[in-house]
Amino acid sequence: MADAKGVLVCGECVEGGLSAGTQELLGGGRKLADTLGEELSVVLMGEKVADLAQEAIKFGADKVYVIESPLLKDYTTDGYVGAMEKLCKQISPNILVMAQSSMGRDLAPRLAFRLDTGLTMDCVALSIDPDTKLLQQTKPVYGGNALSVVVCENGRPQMATVRSKSMDPLDPDDSRKGEVIAFDAALDASAIRTKKLETVKEEVEGVKLEDAEVVVCGGRGVGSPEAFEPLGDLAKLLGGALGATRPPCDEGWLPTNLQVGLTGKMVAPTLYIGIALSGSSQHLAGCSGSKTMVAINKDPEANIFKVSQYGVVADYRKVLPAFAEKVKELLAG
């Protein structure tokens, strides 16, 4: 444990590039590595991912471990945990970070237990304690109502997954140099106990919710699937995307992939408009990174007003038509 060294980012490749989360982790990981005076490495896994190694270097990595295998074509828990276990045992990283993504949520815990080390999920900040040199992991708990600071004293690597948009990527630098190392994980097909039969895509038309500059979110108080239509129209008018709290998704008024929050999507638009939602901590976990928040709610005591910059206390049904009309007029002229 004493000789564990270096910061390792577990990278993710998406349609021919590094995921946004990986770029953010390389930015955040660079700071941790520099503070410790240690190296920043990234591992890329997949069937063919070596092409992305240079991109990872531009975004801050000193070393890129490339693990290629047909068995890593699809994400499987056993395949990826097996590969990461081998790499970690070989290079003994001090710190290992991953994104709080579909992959990270599944891979990180299973790997932490395999390596018998400690893990903190869904961190919003990571720093190095100047005295102990331990990784201080800040994680929202109780749905976001409180923050905890956690360390891992016994067990290496110190592991954390990181919430999207909580770290800044570096500007890619073409002149950066790094080392690329092919790593053979010697995977055994018979050790992989899950098989992917198919992926069903349920993509929403228009601007992607996670990337939208404007997000119009509706809550339980919107009342029905039909009543969501004008909210969708307003989102479109503003060039943004429609989102929701969990109840409208649970009720089947909207597809579940429009859910914003702790267990849904993370959004950080310039403008967020929350309509007929109370502002639960779990919902705010997914949108509190918004630059400006606007709330329309009939209850003046609703928590959403505590986090918004502009508020209207009213029945949204009486406000929305005139608001949309005026917005249209302003945008036209």
Next chain:
Amino acid sequence: MNAIVCVKEIPDPETPPAAFSIDPVAMKAIPAKDTPPVISPFDEQAVEAALRLKDALGGKVMVLSMGAASAEKVVKHALAMGADEGYLLNDSAFDNSDSTSTAYALASAIKKMGEYDLVFCGRQAGDFDAGQVGSGIAENLGIPSVTIAKKIEMADGKAKVERVLPDGYDVLEVSLPTLVTVSSELGEPRYATLKGIMAAGKKKVTSWTAQDIGADASKIGAAGTRTKMLKLFIPVQEGKCEIIEGENEEDTAIKLALKLREAKLI
């Protein structure tokens, strides 16, 4: 088809933020007045997932919780929904567990509970939102795991599981026995019927200590942890909300639009 479901008792996660408070020394939430603890919501859905399989294929559903004596209530809740047997790990030796020591204790109990095809957990407990214990139990038991599932079916001696993705889902086939963690996309859990509540009232929940499950003292409670919480605090919100007011709703709406225009937001 035998299933084991792990359920946790937590402070009501729907407690409004204004009523939420913590004890920074004990590093725990102080339950809001008149708000009793509840079964963690995803765990209730995990019970539902197990009961749907039982409805289709028969077999029995066993429920397991580790916690204070009061956690017997969440076990009884699952029994009232239709589960068959309840088990509670209750021993001060389990106090101050983290995900690592919790998973070890639950896995040790599961080994004692007998034959099973599936273990269900919630995707994350609604108190610390860790999302680790399910994977940890599977690792301890040496069985595969599928996390964040919305549908579980059996086919040809294997489980077919739909795993939720940000924009869709994967359909995975996994060998048995397996552990599955359940997400809200599974759908609403059933209500307990009056008959179910009466039947649950008569059932005895088996209570086990650390010794009963043959747990290694160095792996449970504080001794078995891999993480240490240094601090718990409520972040300050310095936000200030400008409430827009007009002569009537229409006027207010127009004022809001103008305000946002002025702030160059639209």
